[in-house]
Amino acid sequence: MAKITCEVVNCAYNKSRKCLKSMIDVEGPFARYRDDTSCESFIEGELPSFNYEFAESEGSGLRDTEVACNVASCVFMERGKCIAEKIKIIGRNAKESHETDCETFHCR
Numbered sequence: 352m353a354k355i356t357c358e359v360v361n362c363a364y365n366k367s368r369k370c371l372k373s374m375i376d377v378e379g380p381f382a383r384y385r386d387d388t389s390c391e392s393f394i395e396g397e398l399p400s401f402n403y404e405f406a407e408s409e410g411s412g413l414r415d416t417e418v419a420c421n422v423a424s425c426v427f428m429e430r431g432k433c434i435a436e437k438i439k440i441i442g443r444n445a446k447e448s449h450e451t452d453c454e455t456f457h458c459r
């Protein structure tokens with residue numbers, strides 16, 4: 352599981368540039384450049400009240416977020432998962448998920 356640094360500070364899951372979600376989806380099946388990738392788990396602003404999915408569990412602190420990824424052209428994608436030790440998601444002031452990118456993307 353990758354450790355995530357996330358610059359998308361207006362995402363509901365972002366806390367001090369960490370991602371609180373237990374699993375994110377990074378997408379961009381035909382990506383050639385990092386702009387072609389995005390964090391599809393982005394939600395602007397406050398979390399909807401029905402969403403309980405957090406990586407932080409009581410008393411145990413933050414766990415690493417699992418990264419599901421369909422960016423087949425990235426060297427770090429293996430069988431639908433990201434195998435990089437660390438990734439960085441960027442996209443300050445994003446309003447929609449396509450305005451976010453995986454900065455760690457590296458084309459095969």
Ligand code: SF4
Nearest residue numbers: 357362364365370390
């Ligand atoms: S944009 Fe993605 S990685 Fe960043 S905090 Fe939101 S869900 Fe997590």
Ligand code: SF4
Nearest residue numbers: 420425427428433453
């Ligand atoms: S580094 Fe590559 S495999 Fe990992 S999330 Fe980013 S695009 Fe997907």
